[in-house]
Every structure is written in structure tokens, then in C-alpha cells.
Amino acid sequence: MAGRFRSTFSLFNRISRSDTLSSVGYFRRASPLIPQLTSGFASASGQKGGDVKVPLVLTGESGKYATSLYLAAVKTNVLDKVESELRAVVAATKSSPTFGQFTKDLSVPRDTRVKAIFDICEQAKFTEITRNFLAILAESGRLKNIQSILGRFFELTEAHRGDVNVLVTTVMALPPAEEKELKETLQDVIGQGKKVTIKQKIDPSIYGGLIVEFNQKVLDMSIKTRAMQMERLLREPIDFSNL
Template sequence: MASGAGTQSPNQILAGRYATALYEYAEEAGSLDRVIDEMDALGRLIDESPEFRSFLANPLIDIQEGTKAVRAVLQEQGFGTPVQDFVGVVTHNRRLFFLRSIVQAFAALVDKKRGVVRAEVTSAHPLTDLQSTQLRARLTELGYGRVQIHEAVDPSLLGGLVVKLGARLYDTSLKSRLQRLQYAMKGAA
């Protein structure tokens, strides 16, 4: 068993196998960069289309009809043959409901192969270019080589940042500080 596999769920392991198969196929075919871009686009398509997500989650879809429908969507969106064929295999194996997990596993595999660390950054307001640059520099100082920042905005944080790097979480949000202060005050009363 691969190291760290004990901490992964069976679904994560299965998604990793699909992702690895696609990565190796695309690398061998010389279309890795295009497949990487298209898998990112597929993830966005799934995230941004409630209808597509609903379709993928429907366990009652006939394999042949599902394959035709997914291929039509991917063709319309300009996806190349490798990604269309790959999604066809996923559909044939009755794993359409699992496609988003496979896309995530593929992105994680690409990051690992390229030495990239993804930082999920949530802030109360969008970061300025200067703030993003400073954050990237600080993360580099902490030993994270190539950092790719993915931003989200959550006004309920009030201020500060929440940075997630793999299993590590750095929470400097005003919301968390106020909660800690509230708990400390309850303990002192």
C-alpha cells in the first residue's frame, strides 16, 4: 500500500487511481498540458452548473444515454478527445457521480508532480495584488515552495485571513479572535 493510503478513504483512493490513469495516458500521448487545462475547466463546469451536477449525481441514468449526453456537453464546450474518452470510461464504469472527486484528485496529482502547493485563502474582502504578493512571499518564507493561491471571500470573517495548506489551517480572522476572546471571558466569569 502506498504511504499515506491508510489515511485516505476508499473513494479518495479510487479517485486517485482514475486521476493517475488519466495523467499517465495524457503524458504518454503528449497532451498533458491540454488535459490539465481541460480538467480544470471540467471542474469549473461542474461547480458552476447545477443542472450538470444534478445530471452527474443521478444514479438512474442509462449508461449509453449518459455517455451520449456527457459527450455532447463536452463537445459543445470544446473539450478534446482524451478528456471526452476519459469521461466516457467513467460513465461506462457507473462513476459519473464521482467525477468531481476525480477532477480534484487529478489537480492534486498535477500539483504534486509539479511541486505546487495550493493555498485556499479566505478573506473578508478580496485581496489586493500587493496583499497576494506579500502572502505568497510569507508562505515561501515558511518553506512552501511554489504556492498557488485560490481565493474566496467570506464577509462574516470581518477581517484577517484563513489560510488552508493541505492539512494545516492558519486562522487569523477577526471572527475567530472574537470567538476565542468570548470563550476566555466565559472561563474567567
């Protein structure tokens, strides 16, 4: 897939010089699922979609787009395929300066954006759900937010599989043995049958210890937080009458 996707980048130059761009109206007629998806984005509650349950409740505009995409992909039984295609798209925004700039450049006419996305998806043989979703972002001027929107979507797909991403903040990188021990401990806490993935973040400002974040929970065992707690205790007045 990556090879097919890379081979489409040359389309941008041809499309940007084209005098016969497909209109948004034409694209809507060619892709009847777009109104369906657009309606889904507007009405997504972030909790349920018919008989499909969403594993995480996401808020904000990015969360609503991600939730509607998830529901559409699950209902049509193409979730894994859509995720794979969109991970390739995110990788392309980072590896290709041309494509990355294209997604951020709001000066590109709307018709040009939609035509480019349509042609890229056709060349890459993307599913209809992926094609329509990217077309909606192009039409609405939200391609510039594609990484944040898809980041939320990937949170949903990982939760769907039972994957748990854990962010561990430390002063310096954990040695492999300590990371392994921490992962085993977290696996016991989170439960067997779920894949635990640890991502390390280095932050010298916490002074020492560690901060563990997963499933919207935060376990702060940093020296900085302990010192602040101790300072608050020391500042509290002592009631000698109870001694």
C-alpha cells in the same frame, strides 16, 4: 484540443437516437485497459502503487478514483497529457449545457452513456487512459461525480509538480500589494522551488483578519476566532489563591 472537443457535442443527439448502440461488453473488448483500471480503483490504497509514490493521501470514493487514475497515468508516462485532456472535459461540463446535463442525467441508459463517451474520446483523440477512465465513470453511473473526482485528481497532479494552492479567507479582497507580500511570505514558509497560487475567498462572517489554508493545514488569524478565544478565557474561573 478544445476545438476538437467542442465539435463532438453534436454526437449526443445522434447517439441518443441510435438503434444500434455499442454494448458495454463490446466496449470492454475494444478497450482492454478498462478491467485493469477498474481493478486499480478497487485496490488503491491511497498511498502507493507499485514503485509509484502518490504525493497526497486522498480518502473517500472520489479520492480512490483519483488516486488510481494518477497511478495509471504516471505508470504509462502520460500524466501531463491526461491532466490536459481532463481539464478540457471539466471546462466542457461548465461551458456546454448539453454535455453538463448529460453527465448528470442518470436516466440515460448505461449503454448510451458508454457509447457517447467512447465516441467523444475518439473524436477528441484522447489518450487510452483518459478514454478508459471516462468509460468507467459512464458505465458505473459516476459521471455525475466527475467534477469532484477530477478535482481530487488535479490535487494530485499539482502536488506532483510541487504546486501549492493556498486558500485565503478575508472580509474583503486583498489589495494587490498585500496579496504579493502574503505570497512571498508563504513562499518562504513552504520553500523555494514550489509554485504558490493564492485563491481568495470572501467571508464577512470572520469579521476581520484572515484564514490561510494549504496542504491540509489551517492558520486561523480571524477576529472571529480571536474573539471566541478571548470569550473562553473570560469565562474561565479565576483562582485567587494563586495570586
